[in-house]
Amino acid sequence: MxxxxxxxxxxxxxxxxxxxxxxxxxxxxxxxxxxxxxxxxxxxxxxxxxxxxxxxxxxxxxxxxxxxxxxxxxxxxPDQDWVAHVRRELHPVEAGRFFVYGSHDADRVPEGSVPLLIEAAMAFGTGHHGTTKGCLEAVDKLFTDGFSPQSVADIGCGTAVLAIAAAKVLRLPVIASDIDPQAVDVALANASANDVAEFVSCVEAAGFDHAALAEAGPYDLVFANILKGPLIELAPDVATHTKAGGHVILSGILTPQADDVIAAYGAQGLALTARDVIGEWTTLTLRKTR
Structure with missing residues (x-):
């Protein structure tokens, strides 16, 4: 219909x-x-x-x-089977060591990669968007350079692909949050599908506004892949919940907006260490200096 x-x-x-x-x-x-x-x-x-x-x-x-x-x-x-359509159109994504795929592409996972199974029906955060791919590439660079965080938070997690990626590499607890209760359910289902349910927990929260997030912090690594406005509003909280020397990876930022986000986080003691652009989107990696 x-x-x-x-x-x-x-x-x-x-x-x-x-x-x-x-x-x-x-x-x-x-x-x-x-x-x-x-x-x-x-x-x-x-x-x-x-x-x-x-x-x-x-x-x-x-x-x-x-x-x-x-x-x-x-x-x-027109009436269309959108899940089937998306599966036909979306191909696996390689982002550093990470390989994001749907179950229909399970036979294409490269040997030696870190596979992330995210079904195409769960559209936001499948890895195909420049913001998610940018975050995965940014964290892969940190891991390759020897950064080994002991505490990780994924704020506004969507499908929790970033939390799952960190959990698969680090094999330690990662906490994720999203304001949408359906996203929380999706995140937990994806953690289970990727065999990291024992490491990934997810709570319904706006930003860090949950007791579980406060208890698990401060964090060595924080992801926030949302939008410019909420990112700027979150800057003081992100700084509070990040350890000195810890890293923050931000995306959901249109490239002309990046300087405003950098300035907001710089005012909170988070210095830019990398700035990566994919299409019209920018991913920022910052380090807490104080």
């Missing part, structure tokens, strides 16, 4: 959220509405709605005009 999307943008968060609420009152009603800040540094907010029946395009035009948004772009999405 096909579905329809209706997407628009506007420059401020309050009217974007108000438009999102207004969309929910349409007939036919959307099955879902989302309001997101765009990641391109434009400051725009995207408002989107999803429908199982064709939306009323006149009503959409009226709403766009009323809230000062651009005209809605309405698209029909």
């Amino acid at each position: 096909p579905t329809w999307t209706a997407l628009t943008t506007l420059p401020q968060k309050p009217p974007a959220e108000a438009l999102g609420e207004a969309l929910e009152q349409l007939t036919p009603a959307p099955t879902g509405v989302g309001v997101f800040e765009m990641e391109d540094g434009s400051g725009l907010f995207e408002v989107g709605a999803y429908f199982i029946d064709p939306p009323d395009e006149i009503a959409l035009a009226v709403l766009a005009a009323a809230f000062g948004a651009k005209d809605f772009a309405v698209s029909e999405i």
Whole structure:
């Protein structure tokens, strides 16, 4: 059965959220509405709605005009087995010693690699995005240079691919967190699938706001692969929970945003040691100097 999307943008968060609420009152009603800040540094907010029946395009035009948004772009999405499609399109990813793959590519794991089994259906954090690949390559460089952390945290873990990678190499406890309870379930399932359930724990938390994270810290290594805004807000907490001499790997950063993130962490005593770019995304490696 096909579905329809209706997407628009506007420059401020309050009217974007108000438009999102207004969309929910349409007939036919959307099955879902989302309001997101765009990641391109434009400051725009995207408002989107999803429908199982064709939306009323006149009503959409009226709403766009009323809230000062651009005209809605309405698209029909054909019925498709998206998991099968993703499996066909996504190939294994090599990031340093790490090899990220789905079960359909199990026969392609190279000898001597560190395999990370992350199914394609679990889209965020499969390793195909430049941010995740960048983090894996950054931590592989640290490990290759002899860094051997004894305590690791993965903040905003998604599929927990970074926590699992660290646990597979270090064979010691790694704690992960995510604000989304479904992500926590996915993280624990992935840890089990990768035979590191005994090492990887995951809690539902915003940043470090959980007793288990406080008790396990401070950390020699912290991952945070989220977005510029939350990363900057987290800078004081990351510094507090990182040991002197410890390393922090940050991503989810569009390349033009990197200097702002570097400055925020520099103010907290975290000095840049590496800056890597994959496509439009930058990964930062920093070291706590005080």
